[in-house]
Amino acid sequence: MHQDHNPGINPAPLIALTTRYWESQLFLTANRIGLSHLLDKEAKSTAEIAAALGLKPRPTRLLLKACEALGLLKEEPDECFANTSLTAAFMVPGKPAYLGDAVRYADNLYTAWGNLEQALREGKPAIAAESYLGRDEEKTRAFVYGMHNRALGIGNTMVQMLNLKGRQQLLDVGGGPGTYSALLTRQTPGLHAVVLDLPDVVAIAREIIGSMGAAEQVTTLAGDYKQTPFPADNDVVLISGVFHRETEATCRELIRRAADALQHNGLLVISDIFTDAGGAEPAFATLFGLNMMLSAPDGGVHADADVAEWMASAGFDSIQTLLFPPPMPHRMVIGILHSYPSESS
Numbered sequence: 001m002h003q004d005h006n007p008g009i010n011p012a013p014l015i016a017l018t019t020r021y022w023e024s025q026l027f028l029t030a031n032r033i034g035l036s037h038l039l040d041k042e043a044k045s046t047a048e049i050a051a052a053l054g055l056k057p058r059p060t061r062l063l064l065k066a067c068e069a070l071g072l073l074k075e076e077p078d079e080c081f082a083n084t085s086l087t088a089a090f091m092v093p094g095k096p097a098y099l100g101d102a103v104r105y106a107d108n109l110y111t112a113w114g115n116l117e118q119a120l121r122e123g124k125p126a127i128a129a130e131s132y133l134g135r136d137e138e139k140t141r142a143f144v145y146g147m148h149n150r151a152l153g154i155g156n157t158m159v160q161m162l163n164l165k166g167r168q169q170l171l172d173v174g175g176g177p178g179t180y181s182a183l184l185t186r187q188t189p190g191l192h193a194v195v196l197d198l199p200d201v202v203a204i205a206r207e208i209i210g211s212m213g214a215a216e217q218v219t220t221l222a223g224d225y226k227q228t229p230f231p232a233d234n235d236v237v238l239i240s241g242v243f244h245r246e247t248e249a250t251c252r253e254l255i256r257r258a259a260d261a262l263q264h265n266g267l268l269v270i271s272d273i274f275t276d277a278g279g280a281e282p283a284f285a286t287l288f289g290l291n292m293m294l295s296a297p298d299g300g301v302h303a304d305a306d307v308a309e310w311m312a313s314a315g316f317d318s319i320q321t322l323l324f325p326p327p328m329p330h331r332m333v334i335g336i337l338h339s340y341p342s343e344s345s
């Protein structure tokens with residue numbers, strides 16, 4: 001038989017890729033059934049865990065051992081299982097750095113990834129965006145609280161990277177849970193923010209903004225950012241996590257309208273997951289583009305260099321791209337409007 005393979009090439013990367021979803025599904029399931037929540041106060045035996053979560057003992061033992069292997073649990077004396085420091089910090093509801101809602105949002109997209117081929121053939125998302133943007137109450141809450149979980153971590157870095165001192169009025173376009181606005185106004189005395197988002201999202205954002213003690217500094221505007229007129233006279237416009245849902249034409253239009261809504265010396269901040277020029281790096285950003293294709297009609301990923309060019313052609317200057325520190329995959333493209341758009345066009 002003709003042997004055509006090169007003995008110098010190791011297939012290990014391909015073998016590893018074939019089963020990587022095992023780990024994701026294990027973690028998503030552990031989160032969904034509330035495993036770390038159950039183990040918050042004390043370690044429990046397999047039988048106790050199975051009984052409390054309504055599982056059969058034999059598969060539960062397999063699950064717990066795999067969780068132990070992945071660093072999600074540790075085994076203690078008497079064959080009891082406890083959270084590791086990692087899951088105790090991030091996977092127990094009510095903890096300040098809780099990530100379970102964000103994990104749940106990824107869980108809601110698991111089936112969509114299973115339908116990747118169909119989405120590629122049909123050219124449309126595998127799940128209807130309306131379902132998590134208002135139509136399904138539970139999915140919408142999971143989406144908005146998931147964004148909040150993530151934004152708390154990222155936002156605490158964002159406030160250190162952006163100096164808004166002296167600025168007074170922020171418009172947060174597609175501001176979702178309002179977390180960034182709450183953190184930025186907390187960091188910047190005298191700054192007020194308006195969060196523009198869809199009505200059902202804004203209703204949940206009000207709860208979150210209130211729980212962060214920011215109800216006086218942050219107000220909400222229910223609307224559609226493609227149609228609702230932007231409030232005028234801002235000195236900062238933040239557009240975060242929006243461009244990955246939109247086409248180039250819509251992004252350019254949002255930049256143009258942001259320029260119209262900014263005062264002289266106004267700052268535009270566009271924060272998102274972007275690729276490098278060329279679109280093939282970083283790998284996470286390329287996969288994120290597919291994730292957005294599966295979950296939003298115009299979803300994808302843009303290159304930061306393209307966004308910088310769109311901003312320059314809308315009259316912004318002093319344009320810079322700021323990278324969040326690893327492992328955060330986010331980047332910000334920022335620019336200042338030194339002239340009014342009509343002067344530069």
Ligand SMILES: C[S@@+](CC[C@H](N)C(=O)[O-])C[C@H]1O[C@@H](n2cnc3c(N)ncnc32)[C@H](O)[C@@H]1O
Nearest residue numbers: 147151174175176197198201223224225240241
């Ligand atoms: C990925 S989230 C980003 C939220 C937040 N800015 C952040 O960075 O965490 C995208 C947001 O855009 C909102 N959105 C999507 N389409 C919209 C539209 N047509 N008008 C207003 N908001 C919209 C969604 O409800 C969601 O809150």
